[in-house]
Amino acid sequence: MPKTEKEKLREFLELPLWTADLVFENFRYELKSIFREDQDDPKQRFLFIEGFRRKKVVLLAHADAYFDEYYGFPKQSHKVFEEAGFFIGDNKNGIGADDRAGCAMLHLLKDSGHSVLITDGEEQGKLGSKWLMDHNPDIAEKINRHQFMIQLDLRNVNEFKCYTVGTEPFREFIKAKTGYNEPDRDYSTDIVNLCRDITGVNLSIGYYDEHSCHERINISEWENTLRMLKNLLSEDLPRFEI
Numbered sequence: 508m509p510k511t512e513k514e515k516l517r518e519f520l521e522l523p524l525w526t527a528d529l530v531f532e533n534f535r536y537e538l539k540s541i542f543r544e545d546q547d548d549p550k551q552r553f554l555f556i557e558g559f560r561r562k563k564v565v566l567l568a569h570a571d572a573y574f575d576e577y578y579g580f581p582k583q584s585h586k587v588f589e590e591a592g593f594f595i596g597d598n599k600n601g602i603g604a605d606d607r608a609g610c611a612m613l614h615l616l617k618d619s620g621h622s623v624l625i626t627d628g629e630e631q632g633k634l635g636s637k638w639l640m641d642h643n644p645d646i647a648e649k650i651n652r653h654q655f656m657i658q659l660d661l662r663n664v665n666e667f668k669c670y671t672v673g674t675e676p677f678r679e680f681i682k683a684k685t686g687y688n689e690p691d692r693d694y695s696t697d698i699v700n701l702c703r704d705i706t707g708v709n710l711s712i713g714y715y716d717e718h719s720c721h722e723r724i725n726i727s728e729w730e731n732t733l734r735m736l737k738n739l740l741s742e743d744l745p746r747f748e749i
């Protein structure tokens with residue numbers, strides 16, 4: 508029996524935090540998946556699955572968690588519990604909702620006809636997305652022929668950020684379609700590297716206190732973004748260029 512959406516979220520949250528390998532394994536055997544990695548740096552890698560829709564967007568998340576062994580954290584098991592509408596951890600470390608929650612959402616949307624891109628190394632230097640753009644020109648060109656990019660890797664609820672890769676018409680489009688608001692344009696994430704010709708947006712997926720042992724995710728807020736995305740992705744979407 509297929510897993511429910513909440514069960515899929517929990518499945519990804521329970522993957523080991525010290526490695527991104529099992530996240531990629533959940534996608535590597537999909538039809539037409541392209542997996543590439545640098546021979547010298549294990550965080551310089553990505554997986555891309557091109558969608559079949561004529562007008563498609565790139566759906567993006569990163570596989571690494573803040574608590575990755577690559578970043579100096581020990582291999583340590585963790586547990587995930589459900590409490591008062593949240594998935595929480597055992598106060599040893601986090602639950603990797605940043606960005607395993609985004610990867611779980613991509614897994615549920617991988618058959619939507621839109622493209623899927625999973626990077627590694629986002630937590631410390633956006634290594635995978637930089638490597639993609641610098642050393643994989645065919646994929647860099649391909650993703651920038653899409654309508655726009657949607658990254659699923661933002662804390663809180665009902666917020667979005669375009670950073671430096673959103674135009675005002677695109678921001679108005681996102682506001683109108685999602686009902687979300689942009690609190691500021693601070694910081695950056697993978698879309699800032701990847702959006703060379705097209706715009707991009709990062710959407711809230713309901714996690715809080717990331718990078719700490721108190722990390723948690725509001726299940727209904729995560730489900731709300733997923734539900735909103737399903738509606739948005741069913742439309743004939745316009746292209747927004749930078």
